[in-house]
Amino acid sequence: MSKPKAFEDQLSSLHRAETLRDNADKARVERIWRRLEPNVAVPKSPKRSWSIGWAPGLAAGLVVGFLIGHQYTNVPEATPGKLVAEPTSHEPAGLPEPRRASDQSRTEAPEPTKTLGPREPTRAPRSVPLKETPEASVFAEVPVIETAPAPAGSAPVPQPNWLKLADRGEYQRAYHSLEEYGGFDAVLSKASADELMILADVARATGNRGRAIQALRRVTQSFVSDPNAPIAAMTLGRMLLQAGDSKGASEAFSLYRRLSPEGDFAEDALASDIQAAVEEGNWDRAQTLAKQYESDFPDGRHLEQIREQLHAAQRANGSNPEPSEPLGEESEVDSEAQTAPPAESPYQ
Amino acid sequence: MAPAPLHLRLVVRPPAGPDDSPVSGSLGGLEALDDAKLVALASKGELSAFETLYRRYAAFAINLAVRIQGSGRDVEDIVHDAFLRAHDRLAELRDRQAFKGWLGAIVVSLIRSRLRKRRLMGLVGLGQNEPVDLESIAAETASPEARAQLAQVYALLQTMPADDRIAWTLRYVDQHRLEGVAELTGCSLATVKRRISRAQRFLKDYFVPAFAGDPAAGGLA
Numbered sequence: 001m002s003k004p005k006a007f008e009d010q011l012s013s014l015h016r017a018e019t020l021r022d023n024a025d026k027a028r029v030e031r032i033w034r035r036l037e038p039n040v041a042v043p044k045s046p047k048r049s050w051s052i053g054w055a056p057g058l059a060a061g062l063v064v065g066f067l068i069g070h071q072y073t074n075v076p077e078a079t080p081g082k083l084v085a086e087p088t089s090h091e092p093a094g095l096p097e098p099r100r101a102s103d104q105s106r107t108e109a110p111e112p113t114k115t116l117g118p119r120e121p122t123r124a125p126r127s128v129p130l131k132e133t134p135e136a137s138v139f140a141e142v143p144v145i146e147t148a149p150a151p152a153g154s155a156p157v158p159q160p161n162w163l164k165l166a167d168r169g170e171y172q173r174a175y176h177s178l179e180e181y182g183g184f185d186a187v188l189s190k191a192s193a194d195e196l197m198i199l200a201d202v203a204r205a206t207g208n209r210g211r212a213i214q215a216l217r218r219v220t221q222s223f224v225s226d227p228n229a230p231i232a233a234m235t236l237g238r239m240l241l242q243a244g245d246s247k248g249a250s251e252a253f254s255l256y257r258r259l260s261p262e263g264d265f266a267e268d269a270l271a272s273d274i275q276a277a278v279e280e281g282n283w284d285r286a287q288t289l290a291k292q293y294e295s296d297f298p299d300g301r302h303l304e305q306i307r308e309q310l311h312a313a314q315r316a317n318g319s320n321p322e323p324s325e326p327l328g329e330e331s332e333v334d335s336e337a338q339t340a341p342p343a344e345s346p347y348q
Numbered sequence: 349m350a351p352a353p354l355h356l357r358l359v360v361r362p363p364a365g366p367d368d369s370p371v372s373g374s375l376g377g378l379e380a381l382d383d384a385k386l387v388a389l390a391s392k393g394e395l396s397a398f399e400t401l402y403r404r405y406a407a408f409a410i411n412l413a414v415r416i417q418g419s420g421r422d423v424e425d426i427v428h429d430a431f432l433r434a435h436d437r438l439a440e441l442r443d444r445q446a447f448k449g450w451l452g453a454i455v456v457s458l459i460r461s462r463l464r465k466r467r468l469m470g471l472v473g474l475g476q477n478e479p480v481d482l483e484s485i486a487a488e489t490a491s492p493e494a495r496a497q498l499a500q501v502y503a504l505l506q507t508m509p510a511d512d513r514i515a516w517t518l519r520y521v522d523q524h525r526l527e528g529v530a531e532l533t534g535c536s537l538a539t540v541k542r543r544i545s546r547a548q549r550f551l552k553d554y555f556v557p558a559f560a561g562d563p564a565a566g567g568l569a
Contacts, residue, residue: 019486019487019490019491019498020411020415020485020490020521021414021483021484021485021486021487021488021490022407022411022487023410023411023414023420023423023484024406024407024408024410024411028410028424029403029407029410031424032406032410032424032427032428032431033402033403033406035424035428036402036428036431036432037395037399039432039435040395040398040431040432041395197538201538231537231538231541234537235537235538264525264526264527265526265527265537268527
Protein backbone atom coordinates (compact mmCIF):
# COMPACT_ATOMS: atom_id res chain seq x y z
CA MET A 1 0.00 0.00 0.00
CA SER A 2 1.29 3.43 -0.89
CA LYS A 3 2.22 5.84 1.81
CA PRO A 4 0.39 9.15 2.06
CA LYS A 5 2.38 12.08 0.81
CA ALA A 6 3.60 14.50 3.44
CA PHE A 7 1.58 17.63 3.88
CA GLU A 8 4.46 19.78 2.71
CA ASP A 9 4.89 17.67 -0.41
CA GLN A 10 1.27 18.07 -1.26
CA LEU A 11 1.45 21.81 -0.70
CA SER A 12 4.25 22.13 -3.21
CA SER A 13 1.88 21.26 -6.01
CA LEU A 14 -0.59 24.00 -5.10
CA HIS A 15 1.37 26.91 -6.45
CA ARG A 16 2.53 25.45 -9.71
CA ALA A 17 1.64 27.57 -12.67
CA GLU A 18 -0.63 24.91 -14.09
CA THR A 19 -2.50 24.54 -10.80
CA LEU A 20 -3.68 28.07 -10.11
CA ARG A 21 -5.96 29.92 -12.41
CA ASP A 22 -5.10 33.31 -13.81
CA ASN A 23 -8.24 35.34 -13.25
CA ALA A 24 -6.95 38.49 -14.85
CA ASP A 25 -8.22 38.12 -18.37
CA LYS A 26 -8.06 41.20 -20.54
CA ALA A 27 -11.79 41.67 -20.63
CA ARG A 28 -11.93 41.83 -16.85
CA VAL A 29 -9.01 44.23 -16.66
CA GLU A 30 -10.71 46.48 -19.20
CA ARG A 31 -14.04 46.24 -17.41
CA ILE A 32 -12.58 47.38 -14.13
CA TRP A 33 -10.71 50.21 -15.81
CA ARG A 34 -13.88 51.44 -17.48
CA ARG A 35 -15.45 51.71 -14.05
CA LEU A 36 -12.38 53.19 -12.50
CA GLU A 37 -11.50 55.76 -15.11
CA PRO A 38 -14.37 58.20 -14.52
CA ASN A 39 -13.69 58.11 -10.79
CA VAL A 40 -10.00 58.90 -11.05
CA ALA A 41 -10.31 61.34 -13.94
CA VAL A 42 -12.37 63.83 -11.95
CA PRO A 43 -10.15 66.62 -10.69
CA LYS A 44 -10.07 66.75 -6.93
CA SER A 45 -11.43 69.78 -5.12
CA PRO A 46 -11.81 68.38 -1.63
CA LYS A 47 -12.34 71.59 0.27
CA ARG A 48 -15.15 72.87 -1.86
CA SER A 49 -16.94 69.58 -2.11
CA TRP A 50 -16.58 69.09 1.64
CA SER A 51 -17.93 72.50 2.49
CA ILE A 52 -20.93 71.96 0.29
CA GLY A 53 -21.39 68.28 0.80
CA TRP A 54 -21.36 67.97 4.57
CA ALA A 55 -24.90 69.23 5.09
CA PRO A 56 -26.79 66.68 2.98
CA GLY A 57 -24.43 63.99 4.26
CA LEU A 58 -25.20 64.91 7.84
CA ALA A 59 -28.90 65.03 7.13
CA ALA A 60 -28.81 61.66 5.43
CA GLY A 61 -26.86 60.21 8.33
CA LEU A 62 -29.40 61.52 10.82
CA VAL A 63 -32.29 60.10 8.85
CA VAL A 64 -30.63 56.72 8.49
CA GLY A 65 -29.73 56.69 12.16
CA PHE A 66 -33.26 57.58 13.11
CA LEU A 67 -34.70 54.84 10.92
CA ILE A 68 -32.33 52.22 12.27
CA GLY A 69 -32.97 53.30 15.84
CA HIS A 70 -36.67 53.31 15.24
CA GLN A 71 -36.58 49.85 13.81
CA TYR A 72 -34.67 48.46 16.76
CA THR A 73 -36.74 50.18 19.40
CA ASN A 74 -39.86 48.65 17.91
CA VAL A 75 -38.64 45.11 18.31
CA PRO A 76 -41.16 43.65 20.73
CA GLU A 77 -38.89 41.31 22.57
CA ALA A 78 -35.21 40.78 22.39
CA THR A 79 -34.23 37.35 21.22
CA PRO A 80 -32.07 35.68 23.82
CA GLY A 81 -28.65 35.20 22.35
CA LYS A 82 -25.41 33.65 23.29
CA LEU A 83 -22.12 35.34 22.64
CA VAL A 84 -19.64 32.87 21.32
CA ALA A 85 -15.97 33.65 21.41
CA GLU A 86 -13.86 32.86 18.40
CA PRO A 87 -11.32 30.14 18.85
CA THR A 88 -8.45 32.53 18.27
CA SER A 89 -8.41 36.05 19.59
CA HIS A 90 -6.92 38.93 17.67
CA GLU A 91 -5.77 42.15 19.12
CA PRO A 92 -6.73 45.50 17.65
CA ALA A 93 -4.72 46.68 14.69
CA GLY A 94 -1.48 48.31 15.54
CA LEU A 95 -0.53 46.11 18.45
CA PRO A 96 1.61 43.06 18.05
CA GLU A 97 -0.34 39.87 18.22
CA PRO A 98 0.03 38.09 21.52
CA ARG A 99 2.76 35.55 21.37
CA ARG A 100 1.94 32.21 22.80
CA ALA A 101 4.50 30.14 24.47
CA SER A 102 3.46 27.24 22.31
CA ASP A 103 4.09 29.05 19.06
CA GLN A 104 7.03 28.05 17.01
CA SER A 105 8.69 30.86 15.25
CA ARG A 106 10.00 28.88 12.33
CA THR A 107 7.70 28.08 9.52
CA GLU A 108 10.09 27.40 6.70
CA ALA A 109 10.93 23.97 8.05
CA PRO A 110 8.10 22.67 10.19
CA GLU A 111 9.48 20.45 12.85
CA PRO A 112 8.05 17.80 15.10
CA THR A 113 6.03 19.12 17.99
CA LYS A 114 8.38 20.83 20.36
CA THR A 115 8.28 20.09 24.03
CA LEU A 116 7.92 23.39 25.72
CA GLY A 117 7.74 22.43 29.32
CA PRO A 118 4.95 22.81 31.76
CA ARG A 119 3.60 26.11 30.39
CA GLU A 120 2.55 24.79 27.03
CA PRO A 121 -1.22 24.98 26.85
CA THR A 122 -3.00 21.90 25.68
CA ARG A 123 -4.49 22.36 22.27
CA ALA A 124 -8.24 22.38 22.50
CA PRO A 125 -10.04 20.13 20.06
CA ARG A 126 -11.80 21.92 17.24
CA SER A 127 -15.31 22.79 18.21
CA VAL A 128 -16.50 22.30 14.64
CA PRO A 129 -15.70 18.88 13.26
CA LEU A 130 -14.53 18.90 9.69
CA LYS A 131 -17.44 16.89 8.42
CA GLU A 132 -19.86 19.57 9.55
CA THR A 133 -18.49 22.22 7.26
CA PRO A 134 -20.41 22.34 4.00
CA GLU A 135 -17.23 22.77 2.02
CA ALA A 136 -15.88 19.53 3.36
CA SER A 137 -18.19 17.57 1.13
CA VAL A 138 -15.64 17.74 -1.66
CA PHE A 139 -13.48 15.31 0.21
CA ALA A 140 -16.09 13.45 2.16
CA GLU A 141 -14.94 10.15 0.72
CA VAL A 142 -11.39 10.56 1.81
CA PRO A 143 -10.59 8.25 4.68
CA VAL A 144 -10.29 10.09 7.95
CA ILE A 145 -6.96 9.72 9.62
CA GLU A 146 -7.08 10.04 13.34
CA THR A 147 -4.49 12.30 14.83
CA ALA A 148 -2.52 11.05 17.77
CA PRO A 149 -4.03 12.00 21.11
CA ALA A 150 -2.21 14.47 23.28
CA PRO A 151 0.15 12.87 25.77
CA ALA A 152 -1.61 12.34 29.05
CA GLY A 153 -0.33 12.95 32.51
CA SER A 154 1.10 16.40 32.02
CA ALA A 155 -0.83 18.54 34.43
CA PRO A 156 -0.75 22.15 33.26
CA VAL A 157 1.06 24.53 35.55
CA PRO A 158 -0.64 27.91 35.86
CA GLN A 159 0.98 30.61 33.77
CA PRO A 160 2.40 33.68 35.43
CA ASN A 161 0.06 36.59 35.25
CA TRP A 162 2.28 38.61 32.92
CA LEU A 163 2.29 35.78 30.39
CA LYS A 164 -1.47 35.47 30.54
CA LEU A 165 -1.85 39.20 29.98
CA ALA A 166 0.64 39.18 27.14
CA ASP A 167 -1.19 36.25 25.64
CA ARG A 168 -4.31 38.39 25.57
CA GLY A 169 -2.45 41.29 24.03
CA GLU A 170 -2.65 43.40 27.18
CA TYR A 171 0.98 44.41 26.99
CA GLN A 172 0.82 47.45 29.20
CA ARG A 173 -0.69 45.46 32.04
CA ALA A 174 1.68 42.61 31.34
CA TYR A 175 4.62 44.96 31.68
CA HIS A 176 3.37 46.27 35.01
CA SER A 177 2.60 42.74 36.14
CA LEU A 178 6.29 41.88 35.87
CA GLU A 179 6.70 43.66 39.18
CA GLU A 180 4.84 40.78 40.84
CA TYR A 181 7.73 38.55 39.86
CA GLY A 182 10.55 40.81 40.92
CA GLY A 183 10.61 43.13 37.94
CA PHE A 184 11.82 42.88 34.39
CA ASP A 185 15.39 41.89 35.18
CA ALA A 186 14.36 39.12 37.54
CA VAL A 187 11.97 37.65 34.99
CA LEU A 188 14.56 38.04 32.28
CA SER A 189 17.13 36.06 34.20
CA LYS A 190 14.84 33.05 34.65
CA ALA A 191 12.89 33.09 31.41
CA SER A 192 13.00 30.40 28.76
CA ALA A 193 13.65 31.31 25.15
CA ASP A 194 9.94 31.33 24.39
CA GLU A 195 9.24 33.54 27.37
CA LEU A 196 12.06 35.86 26.38
CA MET A 197 10.51 36.32 22.96
CA ILE A 198 7.21 37.20 24.62
CA LEU A 199 9.05 39.48 27.01
CA ALA A 200 10.61 41.23 24.04
CA ASP A 201 7.18 41.69 22.51
CA VAL A 202 5.87 43.13 25.76
CA ALA A 203 8.80 45.53 25.97
CA ARG A 204 8.49 46.62 22.35
CA ALA A 205 4.75 47.13 22.60
CA THR A 206 5.16 49.31 25.65
CA GLY A 207 7.91 51.41 24.13
CA ASN A 208 10.73 49.92 26.16
CA ARG A 209 13.08 49.39 23.28
CA GLY A 210 16.12 48.91 25.47
CA ARG A 211 14.40 46.19 27.44
CA ALA A 212 13.34 44.48 24.23
CA ILE A 213 16.92 44.51 23.02
CA GLN A 214 17.96 43.06 26.37
CA ALA A 215 15.52 40.16 26.02
CA LEU A 216 16.41 39.44 22.41
CA ARG A 217 20.09 39.60 23.18
CA ARG A 218 19.65 37.07 25.92
CA VAL A 219 17.99 34.69 23.49
CA THR A 220 20.91 35.01 21.12
CA GLN A 221 23.45 34.56 23.89
CA SER A 222 21.93 31.99 26.23
CA PHE A 223 19.69 30.05 23.85
CA VAL A 224 21.66 30.12 20.68
CA SER A 225 20.57 26.62 19.69
CA ASP A 226 16.91 27.35 20.31
CA PRO A 227 14.66 27.67 17.24
CA ASN A 228 13.85 31.21 18.40
CA ALA A 229 17.46 32.32 18.12
CA PRO A 230 17.56 33.17 14.38
CA ILE A 231 14.45 35.35 14.43
CA ALA A 232 15.66 36.92 17.68
CA ALA A 233 18.98 37.74 16.01
CA MET A 234 17.28 39.24 12.98
CA THR A 235 14.92 41.33 15.08
CA LEU A 236 17.76 42.38 17.32
CA GLY A 237 19.82 43.46 14.32
CA ARG A 238 17.03 45.63 13.02
CA MET A 239 16.38 47.23 16.37
CA LEU A 240 20.06 47.96 16.89
CA LEU A 241 20.37 49.39 13.40
CA GLN A 242 17.44 51.68 14.08
CA ALA A 243 19.01 52.64 17.36
CA GLY A 244 22.25 53.57 15.61
CA ASP A 245 24.33 50.70 16.99
CA SER A 246 25.73 49.61 13.64
CA LYS A 247 28.38 47.37 15.15
CA GLY A 248 25.90 45.50 17.33
CA ALA A 249 23.50 45.26 14.40
CA SER A 250 26.23 43.84 12.21
CA GLU A 251 27.02 41.18 14.80
CA ALA A 252 23.35 40.26 15.08
CA PHE A 253 22.92 39.95 11.32
CA SER A 254 26.06 37.85 11.13
CA LEU A 255 24.69 35.64 13.85
CA TYR A 256 21.48 35.16 11.95
CA ARG A 257 23.44 34.12 8.87
CA ARG A 258 25.45 31.64 10.90
CA LEU A 259 22.40 30.19 12.61
CA SER A 260 20.20 30.06 9.56
CA PRO A 261 22.30 30.28 6.41
CA GLU A 262 19.45 28.98 4.29
CA GLY A 263 16.77 30.79 6.25
CA ASP A 264 14.08 33.03 4.89
CA PHE A 265 15.99 36.13 5.85
CA ALA A 266 19.50 35.07 4.84
CA GLU A 267 19.53 37.43 1.90
CA ASP A 268 18.04 40.29 3.87
CA ALA A 269 20.40 39.68 6.76
CA LEU A 270 23.37 39.97 4.43
CA ALA A 271 22.01 43.11 2.80
CA SER A 272 21.32 44.62 6.22
CA ASP A 273 24.78 43.62 7.35
CA ILE A 274 26.21 45.58 4.43
CA GLN A 275 24.13 48.57 5.41
CA ALA A 276 25.35 48.28 8.98
CA ALA A 277 28.95 48.05 7.80
CA VAL A 278 28.53 51.17 5.67
CA GLU A 279 26.91 53.06 8.52
CA GLU A 280 29.65 51.92 10.79
CA GLY A 281 32.20 53.22 8.31
CA ASN A 282 33.74 49.79 7.94
CA TRP A 283 34.43 50.09 4.26
CA ASP A 284 36.45 46.90 3.86
CA ARG A 285 33.79 44.81 5.50
CA ALA A 286 31.06 46.44 3.43
CA GLN A 287 32.90 45.61 0.22
CA THR A 288 33.68 42.06 1.29
CA LEU A 289 30.07 41.46 2.21
CA ALA A 290 28.87 43.07 -0.99
CA LYS A 291 31.01 40.68 -3.03
CA GLN A 292 29.65 37.82 -1.00
CA TYR A 293 26.13 39.03 -1.64
CA GLU A 294 26.72 39.15 -5.35
CA SER A 295 28.19 35.69 -5.26
CA ASP A 296 25.46 34.16 -3.10
CA PHE A 297 22.55 36.03 -4.63
CA PRO A 298 23.47 36.92 -8.23
CA ASP A 299 19.84 37.85 -8.90
CA GLY A 300 19.31 39.26 -5.43
CA ARG A 301 16.62 41.79 -4.77
CA HIS A 302 19.01 44.14 -3.05
CA LEU A 303 21.78 44.05 -5.63
CA GLU A 304 20.93 47.34 -7.25
CA GLN A 305 20.53 49.18 -3.99
CA ILE A 306 23.77 47.76 -2.67
CA ARG A 307 25.58 49.03 -5.75
CA GLU A 308 24.01 52.44 -5.31
CA GLN A 309 24.85 52.41 -1.66
CA LEU A 310 28.48 51.58 -2.27
CA HIS A 311 28.79 54.24 -4.95
CA ALA A 312 27.20 56.80 -2.70
CA ALA A 313 29.46 55.75 0.15
CA GLN A 314 32.47 56.14 -2.12
CA ARG A 315 31.40 59.62 -3.06
CA ALA A 316 30.61 60.58 0.52
CA ASN A 317 33.90 59.14 1.64
CA GLY A 318 35.73 61.29 -0.85
CA SER A 319 38.03 58.40 -1.55
CA ASN A 320 38.37 56.28 -4.59
CA PRO A 321 38.86 52.77 -3.36
CA GLU A 322 39.70 50.00 -5.71
CA PRO A 323 36.55 49.54 -7.73
CA SER A 324 35.18 46.12 -7.26
CA GLU A 325 34.07 44.30 -10.33
CA PRO A 326 31.31 43.99 -11.19
CA LEU A 327 29.86 45.68 -8.12
CA GLY A 328 31.80 48.79 -8.98
CA GLU A 329 30.28 49.14 -12.39
CA GLU A 330 28.40 52.29 -13.07
CA SER A 331 24.72 52.12 -12.44
CA GLU A 332 22.10 54.70 -12.94
CA VAL A 333 21.47 56.36 -9.63
CA ASP A 334 18.02 57.67 -9.04
CA SER A 335 18.10 61.04 -7.39
CA GLU A 336 15.50 59.79 -4.94
CA ALA A 337 17.96 57.22 -3.67
CA GLN A 338 19.63 59.93 -1.68
CA THR A 339 16.49 60.97 0.04
CA ALA A 340 14.78 57.63 0.24
CA PRO A 341 13.41 56.63 3.61
CA PRO A 342 15.00 53.80 5.57
CA ALA A 343 14.62 50.42 4.01
CA GLU A 344 11.18 49.00 4.32
CA SER A 345 10.72 45.29 4.30
CA PRO A 346 11.49 44.40 0.72
CA TYR A 347 8.66 43.14 -1.32
CA GLN A 348 9.26 40.51 -3.88
CA MET B 349 36.38 60.05 7.20
CA ALA B 350 33.50 57.72 7.61
CA PRO B 351 30.91 57.70 4.89
CA ALA B 352 27.63 59.34 5.72
CA PRO B 353 24.89 57.00 6.87
CA LEU B 354 22.80 55.90 3.98
CA HIS B 355 19.54 54.16 3.62
CA LEU B 356 18.69 51.27 1.44
CA ARG B 357 16.21 51.97 -1.24
CA LEU B 358 13.72 49.35 -2.23
CA VAL B 359 13.80 48.52 -5.89
CA VAL B 360 10.82 46.68 -7.27
CA ARG B 361 11.08 45.73 -10.85
CA PRO B 362 7.92 45.89 -12.92
CA PRO B 363 6.64 42.57 -14.15
CA ALA B 364 8.08 41.45 -17.42
CA GLY B 365 6.28 39.90 -20.29
CA PRO B 366 3.56 41.07 -22.59
CA ASP B 367 0.87 39.07 -20.84
CA ASP B 368 1.51 40.72 -17.53
CA SER B 369 1.10 44.24 -18.74
CA PRO B 370 -1.55 44.73 -21.32
CA VAL B 371 -0.62 47.55 -23.59
CA SER B 372 -2.93 50.39 -24.15
CA GLY B 373 -2.54 52.29 -27.36
CA SER B 374 -2.77 55.67 -25.69
CA LEU B 375 -0.03 55.28 -23.10
CA GLY B 376 2.82 56.41 -25.31
CA GLY B 377 6.16 55.71 -23.70
CA LEU B 378 4.89 55.59 -20.14
CA GLU B 379 5.30 51.83 -19.96
CA ALA B 380 9.02 52.32 -19.91
CA LEU B 381 8.91 54.44 -16.76
CA ASP B 382 9.46 52.86 -13.40
CA ASP B 383 6.84 52.90 -10.66
CA ALA B 384 8.33 55.85 -8.82
CA LYS B 385 8.10 58.11 -11.85
CA LEU B 386 4.61 56.92 -12.68
CA VAL B 387 3.44 57.53 -9.12
CA ALA B 388 4.95 61.00 -9.22
CA LEU B 389 3.13 61.79 -12.44
CA ALA B 390 -0.12 60.21 -11.31
CA SER B 391 -0.12 62.11 -8.06
CA LYS B 392 0.04 65.31 -10.11
CA GLY B 393 -3.14 64.27 -11.89
CA GLU B 394 -1.64 62.57 -14.92
CA LEU B 395 -4.35 60.05 -15.73
CA SER B 396 -2.33 58.13 -18.28
CA ALA B 397 0.38 57.53 -15.68
CA PHE B 398 -2.18 56.09 -13.32
CA GLU B 399 -3.61 53.99 -16.11
CA THR B 400 -0.15 52.61 -16.75
CA LEU B 401 0.16 51.67 -13.10
CA TYR B 402 -3.27 50.10 -13.24
CA ARG B 403 -2.45 48.01 -16.28
CA ARG B 404 0.85 47.00 -14.80
CA TYR B 405 -0.65 45.70 -11.57
CA ALA B 406 -4.29 44.88 -12.30
CA ALA B 407 -3.50 41.20 -12.81
CA PHE B 408 -1.54 41.09 -9.57
CA ALA B 409 -4.42 42.67 -7.67
CA ILE B 410 -7.10 40.48 -9.22
CA ASN B 411 -5.28 37.22 -8.59
CA LEU B 412 -4.31 38.29 -5.11
CA ALA B 413 -7.94 39.03 -4.28
CA VAL B 414 -9.25 35.78 -5.70
CA ARG B 415 -6.69 33.60 -3.97
CA ILE B 416 -7.13 35.18 -0.58
CA GLN B 417 -10.90 35.14 -0.76
CA GLY B 418 -11.09 31.69 -2.23
CA SER B 419 -13.63 32.94 -4.72
CA GLY B 420 -14.04 35.41 -7.52
CA ARG B 421 -17.04 37.00 -5.91
CA ASP B 422 -16.96 40.78 -5.91
CA VAL B 423 -13.36 40.69 -7.01
CA GLU B 424 -13.93 43.46 -9.53
CA ASP B 425 -15.42 45.65 -6.83
CA ILE B 426 -12.47 44.96 -4.57
CA VAL B 427 -9.88 45.73 -7.21
CA HIS B 428 -11.77 48.82 -8.31
CA ASP B 429 -11.95 50.07 -4.74
CA ALA B 430 -8.31 49.26 -4.12
CA PHE B 431 -7.10 51.25 -7.11
CA LEU B 432 -9.45 54.07 -6.27
CA ARG B 433 -8.14 54.21 -2.73
CA ALA B 434 -4.59 54.03 -4.03
CA HIS B 435 -5.28 56.90 -6.39
CA ASP B 436 -6.75 59.04 -3.64
CA ARG B 437 -3.79 58.38 -1.37
CA LEU B 438 -0.91 58.47 -3.80
CA ALA B 439 0.47 61.50 -2.03
CA GLU B 440 0.83 59.46 1.15
CA LEU B 441 3.10 56.87 -0.47
CA ARG B 442 6.56 57.57 0.90
CA ASP B 443 8.53 55.12 -1.17
CA ARG B 444 7.06 55.53 -4.60
CA GLN B 445 8.97 52.58 -5.95
CA ALA B 446 7.06 50.35 -3.54
CA PHE B 447 3.72 50.95 -5.24
CA LYS B 448 3.06 47.28 -5.89
CA GLY B 449 3.45 46.23 -2.27
CA TRP B 450 1.43 49.21 -1.12
CA LEU B 451 -1.38 48.39 -3.53
CA GLY B 452 -1.29 44.78 -2.40
CA ALA B 453 -1.61 45.90 1.19
CA ILE B 454 -4.73 47.87 0.26
CA VAL B 455 -6.23 44.83 -1.45
CA VAL B 456 -5.45 42.66 1.56
CA SER B 457 -6.92 45.23 3.90
CA LEU B 458 -10.17 45.40 1.92
CA ILE B 459 -10.51 41.64 1.81
CA ARG B 460 -9.66 41.31 5.47
CA SER B 461 -12.51 43.66 6.33
CA ARG B 462 -14.88 41.64 4.21
CA LEU B 463 -13.77 38.33 5.70
CA ARG B 464 -14.07 39.58 9.23
CA LYS B 465 -17.43 41.14 8.55
CA ARG B 466 -18.66 37.93 6.98
CA ARG B 467 -17.40 35.91 9.92
CA LEU B 468 -19.04 38.28 12.36
CA MET B 469 -22.32 38.08 10.48
CA GLY B 470 -22.04 34.32 10.59
CA LEU B 471 -21.58 34.38 14.33
CA VAL B 472 -24.77 36.34 14.86
CA GLY B 473 -26.65 34.15 12.40
CA LEU B 474 -26.94 36.70 9.63
CA GLY B 475 -24.81 34.99 7.08
CA GLN B 476 -22.71 32.03 6.35
CA ASN B 477 -19.32 31.28 4.96
CA GLU B 478 -19.09 31.67 1.27
CA PRO B 479 -18.53 28.36 -0.46
CA VAL B 480 -15.17 27.74 -2.02
CA ASP B 481 -15.25 28.67 -5.68
CA LEU B 482 -12.84 26.10 -6.99
CA GLU B 483 -13.26 27.21 -10.58
CA SER B 484 -11.83 30.61 -9.71
CA ILE B 485 -8.85 29.14 -7.94
CA ALA B 486 -7.84 26.08 -9.87
CA ALA B 487 -6.68 26.25 -13.44
CA GLU B 488 -8.38 24.13 -16.03
CA THR B 489 -5.08 22.36 -16.52
CA ALA B 490 -4.77 21.45 -12.84
CA SER B 491 -4.71 17.74 -12.17
CA PRO B 492 -7.68 16.22 -10.36
CA GLU B 493 -5.44 15.58 -7.38
CA ALA B 494 -4.31 19.19 -7.25
CA ARG B 495 -7.91 20.35 -7.50
CA ALA B 496 -8.90 18.08 -4.65
CA GLN B 497 -6.06 19.43 -2.54
CA LEU B 498 -6.99 23.02 -3.30
CA ALA B 499 -10.61 22.32 -2.44
CA GLN B 500 -9.63 20.73 0.83
CA VAL B 501 -7.17 23.43 1.79
CA TYR B 502 -9.59 26.23 1.01
CA ALA B 503 -12.39 24.48 2.88
CA LEU B 504 -10.13 24.34 5.92
CA LEU B 505 -9.02 27.94 5.44
CA GLN B 506 -12.66 29.01 5.60
CA THR B 507 -12.81 27.90 9.21
CA MET B 508 -9.78 29.94 10.29
CA PRO B 509 -9.64 33.47 11.58
CA ALA B 510 -9.15 35.95 8.74
CA ASP B 511 -5.64 36.98 9.73
CA ASP B 512 -4.27 33.46 9.85
CA ARG B 513 -5.99 32.56 6.67
CA ILE B 514 -4.66 35.56 4.80
CA ALA B 515 -1.10 35.10 6.02
CA TRP B 516 -1.02 31.42 5.12
CA THR B 517 -2.58 31.98 1.71
CA LEU B 518 -0.12 34.72 0.86
CA ARG B 519 2.79 32.51 1.88
CA TYR B 520 1.84 29.15 0.49
CA VAL B 521 -0.62 29.79 -2.31
CA ASP B 522 0.50 33.13 -3.65
CA GLN B 523 4.11 32.29 -2.77
CA HIS B 524 5.18 35.56 -1.21
CA ARG B 525 8.26 35.69 0.89
CA LEU B 526 7.70 36.22 4.57
CA GLU B 527 8.73 39.83 4.29
CA GLY B 528 6.26 40.28 1.47
CA VAL B 529 3.53 38.80 3.65
CA ALA B 530 4.51 41.13 6.47
CA GLU B 531 4.31 44.12 4.16
CA LEU B 532 1.03 43.07 2.63
CA THR B 533 -0.60 42.46 5.98
CA GLY B 534 0.98 45.38 7.80
CA CYS B 535 2.38 43.18 10.57
CA SER B 536 5.76 42.45 12.00
CA LEU B 537 7.67 39.47 10.74
CA ALA B 538 7.27 37.72 14.06
CA THR B 539 3.51 38.14 13.95
CA VAL B 540 3.34 36.86 10.41
CA LYS B 541 5.41 33.84 11.34
CA ARG B 542 3.14 33.07 14.24
CA ARG B 543 0.02 33.35 12.13
CA ILE B 544 1.42 31.17 9.39
CA SER B 545 2.71 28.68 11.90
CA ARG B 546 -0.66 28.49 13.62
CA ALA B 547 -2.47 28.01 10.33
CA GLN B 548 0.08 25.45 9.22
CA ARG B 549 -0.38 23.41 12.37
CA PHE B 550 -4.13 23.48 11.96
CA LEU B 551 -3.93 22.42 8.34
CA LYS B 552 -1.48 19.66 9.13
CA ASP B 553 -3.84 18.36 11.78
CA TYR B 554 -6.88 18.33 9.57
CA PHE B 555 -5.58 17.94 6.06
CA VAL B 556 -6.26 14.46 4.79
CA PRO B 557 -3.39 13.51 2.57
CA ALA B 558 -3.88 11.78 -0.71
CA PHE B 559 -2.20 8.46 -1.20
CA ALA B 560 0.58 8.42 -3.72
CA GLY B 561 -0.46 6.37 -6.67
CA ASP B 562 -3.98 5.93 -5.38
CA PRO B 563 -6.31 6.54 -8.29
CA ALA B 564 -9.12 7.34 -5.90
CA ALA B 565 -7.17 10.34 -4.69
CA GLY B 566 -7.41 11.89 -8.10
CA GLY B 567 -11.10 11.55 -8.39
CA LEU B 568 -12.23 13.67 -5.54
CA ALA B 569 -12.64 16.93 -7.29
